[in-house]
Amino acid sequence: MNSRISDIWGKRTPFSRVDEWPARVDEYLDPTVDVAAVEWRQSACVLCSNGCALDIGVHEGRIVGVRGREIDRVNRGRLGPKGLYGWQANNAEDRLKRPLVREGGELVETDWDTALTRLVDKLRSVLEKVGHPAIGFYTTGQLFLEDYYTLAVLARAGIGTNHLDGNTRLCTATSSFALKETFGSDGQPGSFRDIDLCDTLFHVGINIAETQTVSWMRMLDRLHGPDRPRLIVVDPRETAAAKEADIHLAIKNGTNVALLNALLHELIANDRVDREWIDAHTVGFDALSLIVEKYPPERSAEICAVDPGEIREAARVLGASEALLSFVLQGVYQSNQATAAACLVNNVNLLRGMIGKPGAGVLQMNGQPTAQNTRETGCNGDLPGFRNWQNDAQVADLARVWKVEPLDIPHWGPPTHAMQIFRLAEQGSIQFLWVIGTNPAVSMPELHRMRSILGQDSLFLVVSDAFLTETAQFADVVLPAALWGEKTGTFTNADRTVHLSEQAVEPPGEAKPDMEIFLSVADKLGLKDRDGAPLIRWRTPEEAFEAWKECSKGRPCDYTGITYDKLRGGSGIQWPCNEDAPGGTERLYNDGVFLTGSDVTEDYGHELTSGAAFTEAEHRALHAAGRAILKAAEYIPPRELPDEDYPLSLTTGRTVYHFHTRTKTGRSPQLQEAEPDVWVELAAKDAEALGVTEGDLVRVESPRGALEGPARVRGMHVGIVFIPFHYGYWDEPNGSEPNGRPRAANELTMTIWDPVSKQPIFKSAKVRVMRL
Ligand code: SF4
Numbered sequence: 001m002n003s004r005i006s007d008i009w010g011k012r013t014p015f016s017r018v019d020e021w022p023a024r025v026d027e028y029l030d031p032t033v034d035v036a037a038v039e040w041r042q043s044a045c046v047l048c049s050n051g052c053a054l055d056i057g058v059h060e061g062r063i064v065g066v067r068g069r070e071i072d073r074v075n076r077g078r079l080g081p082k083g084l085y086g087w088q089a090n091n092a093e094d095r096l097k098r099p100l101v102r103e104g105g106e107l108v109e110t111d112w113d114t115a116l117t118r119l120v121d122k123l124r125s126v127l128e129k130v131g132h133p134a135i136g137f138y139t140t141g142q143l144f145l146e147d148y149y150t151l152a153v154l155a156r157a158g159i160g161t162n163h164l165d166g167n168t169r170l171c172t173a174t175s176s177f178a179l180k181e182t183f184g185s186d187g188q189p190g191s192f193r194d195i196d197l198c199d200t201l202f203h204v205g206i207n208i209a210e211t212q213t214v215s216w217m218r219m220l221d222r223l224h225g226p227d228r229p230r231l232i233v234v235d236p237r238e239t240a241a242a243k244e245a246d247i248h249l250a251i252k253n254g255t256n257v258a259l260l261n262a263l264l265h266e267l268i269a270n271d272r273v274d275r276e277w278i279d280a281h282t283v284g285f286d287a288l289s290l291i292v293e294k295y296p297p298e299r300s301a302e303i304c305a306v307d308p309g310e311i312r313e314a315a316r317v318l319g320a321s322e323a324l325l326s327f328v329l330q331g332v333y334q335s336n337q338a339t340a341a342a343c344l345v346n347n348v349n350l351l352r353g354m355i356g357k358p359g360a361g362v363l364q365m366n367g368q369p370t371a372q373n374t375r376e377t378g379c380n381g382d383l384p385g386f387r388n389w390q391n392d393a394q395v396a397d398l399a400r401v402w403k404v405e406p407l408d409i410p411h412w413g414p415p416t417h418a419m420q421i422f423r424l425a426e427q428g429s430i431q432f433l434w435v436i437g438t439n440p441a442v443s444m445p446e447l448h449r450m451r452s453i454l455g456q457d458s459l460f461l462v463v464s465d466a467f468l469t470e471t472a473q474f475a476d477v478v479l480p481a482a483l484w485g486e487k488t489g490t491f492t493n494a495d496r497t498v499h500l501s502e503q504a505v506e507p508p509g510e511a512k513p514d515m516e517i518f519l520s521v522a523d524k525l526g527l528k529d530r531d532g533a534p535l536i537r538w539r540t541p542e543e544a545f546e547a548w549k550e551c552s553k554g555r556p557c558d559y560t561g562i563t564y565d566k567l568r569g570g571s572g573i574q575w576p577c578n579e580d581a582p583g584g585t586e587r588l589y590n591d592g593v594f595l596t597g598s599d600v601t602e603d604y605g606h607e608l609t610s611g612a613a614f615t616e617a618e619h620r621a622l623h624a625a626g627r628a629i630l631k632a633a634e635y636i637p638p639r640e641l642p643d644e645d646y647p648l649s650l651t652t653g654r655t656v657y658h659f660h661t662r663t664k665t666g667r668s669p670q671l672q673e674a675e676p677d678v679w680v681e682l683a684a685k686d687a688e689a690l691g692v693t694e695g696d697l698v699r700v701e702s703p704r705g706a707l708e709g710p711a712r713v714r715g716m717h718v719g720i721v722f723i724p725f726h727y728g729y730w731d732e733p734n735g736s737e738p739n740g741r742p743r744a745a746n747e748l749t750m751t752i753w754d755p756v757s758k759q760p761i762f763k764s765a766k767v768r769v770m771r772l
Contacts, residue, residue, distance in 0.1 A: 014225035025077035028084040029065030044499035046484045047082040049366035050212040051493025056504040072571045080213030089664035096480035097509020120524040126432045136163035136430040140437035141368025144489025146544035147514040148377040158527040162410035165381040166374040167438040169418035171367035174333035177757040178342030180603040184595035185556045189588045190361025192495045197359030200230045200321035205331020209240035210656035238715030251304035254638035254764040256341035262300030265292040272319025277353030281592040284630035291632040323359030335763040339756035340608040340633035356589035370491040381415035385555035386602045403529035417758035434462040441470035442661040442728035445749035482507035488541045496574040500567035596624035608633040611755025638764035646766035652745040658726040678709040678743040681722035687713045697772040705747030
């Protein structure tokens, strides 16, 4: 096994709070290539939200490797296993090189004009016969900003549909909502630089050692340095971070809110809060106090099945911290009461007055590499530039930028979320669905249902992708897309750092950048603005970026101070970057003023347990006016709990070696060899009760489906089963149908979502396990 496959985080470079994180340049090149002959093009990694800067090595028109960029603030040259080896997907033999259309039930190759004409004819006919409510778009967190912005204008102003969402709904919708609920706007308050400066790290539902390996390297270097920060990890599994932790709260899945309420209870009861700061910079303290008063550690310990003493100790560490940095990810976002739990983490920092200060903040992390841009540009079910669809002045401002009438921009209701888009397709309301760079046939919950939706005759399905994914196999038209390295553009990581990625090689065959595909469709539709000029006026990525700057001007995600040239050669730059902050902005809210005024907020907020949306009047009644909102929630048990027939609880997640449905990482030999197939992780006590030992083939069944795989016996909360969700069927002999051995984790999961963020819940479903 290659060393960076087995040595995931590489050599330690310990440092203290007064030092800079030392550089360490990681590189992997095709060993058959002469290093001296390699040319380098600037880019960043697109295999997780860390956005590590790298250069792409090119030889004879092919990508042959990558090298971390030492100068960059995000990674100081480091790369993790996915970054080092994932690029090989670009060179895979089975890349889509020509468009495909369905003829006589089969997908056959064709030319671009035929494929696009078929797409546009169908789009026009559905628009004429039914109208824009019958058109849907389901996009991704893996395109570039320029692609997304073009898509947002095409779908929202051009076609006028409200049904545009990203697979970010599965990944970071809760991050976005938690930031809006508490701080008034999306946008990460903290910065990766705060890892260098914190004295306490608080990880809630984030397996960062596997999901964002380079940030974990940075933390490890602090944890192994001279002034080690304290580390508290909340996770049902004994992850690599849990093994390094001072306190590991291995709670039962689905109980985050109960635990966080107890931690908040302890902070308040022991006066470990900054009352002066709270009074000046927040609203909602009294209501929060009334609720958390009901969660003494004993009560929550019983719900979470942990020791109350551990909760008290964790609260003591949080309460003693002078620089608290909190991290949140899918263990919260895809779990029971997702938005409520994420907001309660915000509260922990707010009660301590630890937002916007060096070493202190919250990182409501993203999962996908460019999820931030999906959200900023309005491809996620929001309006571009974090504009509030309920605020007429903000909609009018967007209409001004796009040179259309405000009524041309759908804002009569909340933008349709992905779970609802598929529901509408299931019911026949959506008749034309364009899936872009994502694979719902593996990544969505309850796969037998997803397959029946994607395969129904009444739905015209278009898929743009680089490969014939499980989803593309259902399509009526398949468009071959260029990948990273084959097009130019920018993208923004989880701590608001914008990177430029230069085109390094030509796309294979006739594959095209997504932005070009969207422009071709806009041209064929003849979309115009209110003056009769083309609605989308740009042709190149740089022109698209300049147009986006105009849209982002004066907004929280202001890009006006960034240019392609400014991004060339140096480090990535954190937005907002404008005349006031020409070098970018390290952390938000350092003045303690938040975007919660009713005229500026991106969202009027929600009641966290029911999901009921507040009106503008209700928001005004809060009198937040620049103060952060301390939101509270009672604990509610997960909807599906283990019972006699299904005595265990499923949680799904990731491995360090793969990304999403392995469309790319499954085509990297080292990554695929490292974890080639699904497995079923059990706690030792459960394995013993089932008579299962390491490697035994087991069958897992839920009320919705089944899966088979070898067992792994690991440190984990008793009663929980963990299964990675990366494995579908594209590299199985039976193709897209699980006729052979079912192995996709989402065969088991259920169609249920968080009431606020509408993010599907993948981390609690009743199952039973049997040895085969
Ligand atoms: S941490 Fe993420 S962005 Fe960085 S190299 Fe690994 S996969 Fe790529």
